[in-house]
Amino acid sequence: MPHQELFAAVLAGALLIFHIVGFLLVIHALMHVRTSQGTIAWIVSLLAAPWLAVPMYYFTGKSRFSGYVRARRGEDAALRKVADDMHRRLRHYEIKPDDAFGRAAEFLGGLPFTRGNELTLLIDGEETFEAMFEAIASAEKYLLVNFFIVKNDRVGQRFQQALIDRAKAGVKVYFLYDEIGSNKLSRSYLKEMEAAGIFHASFGSNRHWVSRVQLNFRNHRKIVVVDGKEAFIGGINVGDEYLGRDQRFGAWRDTHLKLKGPSVQAIQLVFLEDWNWAADEVPDLDWSGQAESADQMAAVIPTGPADPVDSWQLVVAEMANTARERLWIASPYFVPDDGVMTALQTAAIRGVDVRILIPEKPDHLLVWLSAFTYFEPAIACGIKLFRYTRGFLHQKVVLSDQLACVGTANLDNRSFRLNFEISALSPDPAFADEVAHMLELDFSQSREVKVEEFTERSFGFRLACRAARLMAPVQ
Structure with missing residues (x-):
């Protein structure tokens, strides 16, 4: 068979396979894509241009984080034990909401409203980083750190050094980052952390290689927990732009939050779920907690594709x-x-x-x-x-x-x-x-x-x- 005829036959066979796979994925999209708009878009794409849509669907088409869901539902015995223990300890501080929204938020987040908290609003990057670095420097037992974006710039290097200093002082440091958001983070940056004894892991879509390249799920959380007593969450990642140093954006308006009290235990559990998924381990943490004199009521609401609903x-x-x-x-x-x-x-x-x-x-x-x-x-x-x-x-x-x-x-x-x-x-x-x-x-x-x-x-x-x-x- 001449080369041209062979090439045409191979091409026709490949296109046929793409069309067959595209049709099968149409069924999967009908059953699993969460929105009608998304379902229609995928169906049209998979039928009209399967050679393009099939790879895209593999990378971005899934809407559930199945392995994480299984861990949350209790198949991971160690994680389940820790979660049950935390909920038992929080009962002393728990307040049952008497309004419709409070009950809905508690149900959706899976974590209780608690009294005895202290909430400090942090406005913009300078105030946030100052409070965060001060808290990191005070760590005596462990640090839990999770950011969507970490950059190897001035702030990123200061952040890295702050973690290294605590690790060298005997503090256990667990550093989790999103592999998509922090895709430019260099291996040398991580190796310097490893040399200091810092545990690090990237949050991917799956630990199994067959779906490792799923791109649609991202850990967008920003969490710092210090000794189980103080926590930070909010909009600020680790990068110079959050201090207004990016010429493209100029001044950067953002808000972060510092928490003390029983709510820190809830944030700690959220980090632990993420770390267990990424690193397949459940570190030993302090779950004692204590109430703060400010006695503010708060609830932590973790959300994501592992939830049974949006x-x-x-x-x-x-x-x-x-x-x-x-x-x-x-x-x-x-x-x-x-x-x-x-x-x-x-x-x-x-x-x-x-x-x-x-x-x-x-x-x-x-x-x-x-x-x-x-x-x-x-x-x-x-x-x-x-x-x-x-x-x-x-x-x-x-x-x-x-x-x-x-x-x-x-x-x-x-x-x-x-x-x-x-x-x-x-x-x-x-x-x-x-x-x-x-x-x-x-x-x-x-x-x-x-x-x-x-x-x-x-x-x-x-x-x-x-x-x-x-x-x-x-x-």
């Missing part, structure tokens, strides 16, 4: 459904799904002061373009949209009446369904007032969005925005 999506929707006076949300991305958008619209129609604060500058073009398509239906129902003009806005904060939430989750599909996130909720009046004051200042440094910013743009721009929105299920 927990963060339901948390946001329930906040909107139960809000009576105000619902203020600050997020770098505004790409709500239909359920959340409906909840926001109905809240505004009821007379709730619904405000969404997003950045003026984009960091990811597709999600920035997608947001424009929500301007018209949002503003028509009375939702007020604001663009932050004093730099890049990256904070993830929600204020619903007197309930404040600070964490790592955005107002987009990735946080609703694909990312592992962590947030802290508190109905403490003093903390809510502090968050309100912070957001009021942010709104004063913003401009209100007009619907004409989308409707009166060129046809090409509006078309690009609509096309970008189609990618929302995988952004």
